[in-house]
Amino acid sequence: MQVSLSEIKFDANGLVPAVVQDAETNEVLMMAYMNRESLQLTLEKGETYFWSRSREELWHKGATSGNVQRVVDIRVDCDADTLLVRVHPAGPACHTGNQTCFYRTMTTDGRP
């Protein structure tokens, strides 16, 4: 089943969350937001583009670091309001130098 750009449900701020997964290892690398323009660019260029909410600007992942993410495919959830972008990363996803942004674990001090 295929979903077109026009079917994607952007939120009140015009954004859709995009989970980025390594297509080879299946490791989840990061989560960021796309607006329509960055999603269109991602489809056109075959590399990930996001909308930076803090800087309020388009953000081509890897433009400065070189750690671009080549897109393998983009999956869409049942509500069409979340994307799963499967990529081949040229380097670490995280600005800390870690391969994934999810390199920490929660303490389980909430457990009884």
Add this chain to the structure above:
Amino acid sequence: MQVSLSEIKFDANGLVPAVVQDAETNEVLMMAYMNRESLQLTLEKGETYFWSRSREELWHKGATSGNVQRVVDIRVDCDADTLLVRVHPAGPACHTGNQTCFYRTMTTDGRP
């Protein structure tokens, strides 16, 4: 490195996005939102609880379907504003009966 509940950055609505991944297959199953109470419950009970934005209520995943998600660990991203919940699912994550909510692919009609 370990992160405690008090360090999690909930958004203006008191929510944090939670990506759910099958701990065995590494398949990404769904994305939903947790508030502090549902995250606390998830930690305490060892099964996933979310905040349903549409129904505006706590949601114990699998309470009616039986398809609970047993938590293996919870990873936290570099900004502490997104969770990656690794689980053993008792059944399909999606209300459509699909194993994952991400069972559709985007058309690449945006490509040149």
